[in-house]
Amino acid sequence: MIECNQNPPLLQDYTQLVNQSSDRVDVIKQHRPVYHEPGLEVCELPLVDLCGLLSENEDERVSCASEICKASSEWGFFQIVNHGIELEVLRKMRKEQVKLFEAPFEMKTAPGLLDNSYRWGNRTATCPKQLSWCEAFHVPLSRISDDTCYGEFNSLREVMQEYAGAMQELAKSIARVLVGNLAGGERGVWEDKCNASTCFMRLNRYPPCPISPEVFGLVPHTDSDFLTILHQDEHVGGLQLMKDSKWVAVKPNPDALVVNIGDLFQAWSNDVYKSVEHKVTVNREVERHSIAYFLCPSYESFIGCCEEENSIYRRFTFGEYRSQIQEDVKASGHKVGLPRFLVST
Numbered sequence: 097m098i099e100c101n102q103n104p105p106l107l108q109d110y111t112q113l114v115n116q117s118s119d120r121v122d123v124i125k126q127h128r129p130v131y132h133e134p135g136l137e138v139c140e141l142p143l144v145d146l147c148g149l150l151s152e153n154e155d156e157r158v159s160c161a162s163e164i165c166k167a168s169s170e171w172g173f174f175q176i177v178n179h180g181i182e183l184e185v186l187r188k189m190r191k192e193q194v195k196l197f198e199a200p201f202e203m204k205t206a207p208g209l210l211d212n213s214y215r216w217g218n219r220t221a222t223c224p225k226q227l228s229w230c231e232a233f234h235v236p237l238s239r240i241s242d243d244t245c246y247g248e249f250n251s252l253r254e255v256m257q258e259y260a261g262a263m264q265e266l267a268k269s270i271a272r273v274l275v276g277n278l279a280g281g282e283r284g285v286w287e288d289k290c291n292a293s294t295c296f297m298r299l300n301r302y303p304p305c306p307i308s309p310e311v312f313g314l315v316p317h318t319d320s321d322f323l324t325i326l327h328q329d330e331h332v333g334g335l336q337l338m339k340d341s342k343w344v345a346v347k348p349n350p351d352a353l354v355v356n357i358g359d360l361f362q363a364w365s366n367d368v369y370k371s372v373e374h375k376v377t378v379n380r381e382v383e384r385h386s387i388a389y390f391l392c393p394s395y396e397s398f399i400g401c402c403e404e405e406n407s408i409y410r411r412f413t414f415g416e417y418r419s420q421i422q423e424d425v426k427a428s429g430h431k432v433g434l435p436r437f438l439v440s441t
């Protein structure tokens with residue numbers, strides 16, 4: 097594969113942003129050959145062995161469920177092992193992902209590929225700190241059985257379907273635990289909101305970045321879904337999350353998947369579960385890959401709160417939530433998210 101035309105024009109976008117930015121001199125002066133964030137703590141996320149959920153022993157089931165709920169409210173993040181997804185499926189999916197991103201830039205932008213979901217950088221960035229040094233396919237799962245989505249990447253189709261199906265089951269079993277833990281969780285109705293065609297999958301690649309650390313791989317954000325299952329790079333770290341008002345780096349664990357709570361679960365649980373801000377940093381030498389599975393409802397679904405009285409947030413549909421985010425990002429470059437839906441505003 098020809099290396100030189102594989103990457104999207106991120107440096108070009110960056111240069112344009114630097115030229116139009118008022119902090120131009122500072123940004124250029126900051127270039128350093130090696131960068132270590134001073135005092136950055138590296139953490140291991142709470143580890144949950146999902147074997148417990150299937151145990152015949154009730155105490156073990158209860159204890160596993162309570163570990164999930166505790167981590168969701170204290171960290172908003174945890175990692176899972178014995179999650180039931182075959183290693184072979186994870187390995188095949190990663191292989192196809194690498195192959196896809198190794199293709200020339202023109203092929204990745206070809207009309208129709210994965211529902212035209214290829215994107216890079218950040219179209220709405222107005223300064224270098226808003227640029228994400230990342231290329232990604234953000235794929236609506238309603239389209240993944242469609243032949244026209246795959247162009248020349250035939251072998252991707254089967255793997256993608258297998259991976260998405262397995263993630264769907266896993267995401268729902270974790271969601272069921274989180275719903276069951278809170279009084280008022282109308283389980284049946286809730287389960288109907290999310291299905292195989294309302295969810296999304298995001299394939300991310302963070303190319304080596306010659307100007308690291310001036311830009312993020314992915315700018316700080318919370319996820320706008322119920323929950324996310326992340327298959328992060330087995331070895332190359334970069335994910336950081338907010339813990340006790342400080343950024344901490346997540347140590348990669350090749351045997352585990354990472355789960356994080358999204359905004360919709362925070363709203364539904366009336367702030368019991370936390371949708372925590374996270375970001376990705378890039379490095380100069382090596383690329384990094386990750387795949388995120390987003391458990392989302394249909395756009396017309398109402399995200400009510402499990403406590404009908406005393407709800408912090410007003411009822412809203414997922415469609416409304418997404419439109420508000422798009423509007424805010426267009427106006428200010430930033431997602432506001434849940435604070436827009438507080439009852440008191």
Ligand SMILES: O=C(O)CCC(=O)C(=O)O
Binds near residue numbers: 298326335385388
């Ligand atoms: O690449 C990662 O580790 C995180 C990706 C992520 O946060 C996202 O796609 O929303």
Ligand SMILES: [Fe+2]
Binds near residue numbers: 319374
């Ligand atoms: Fe995220």
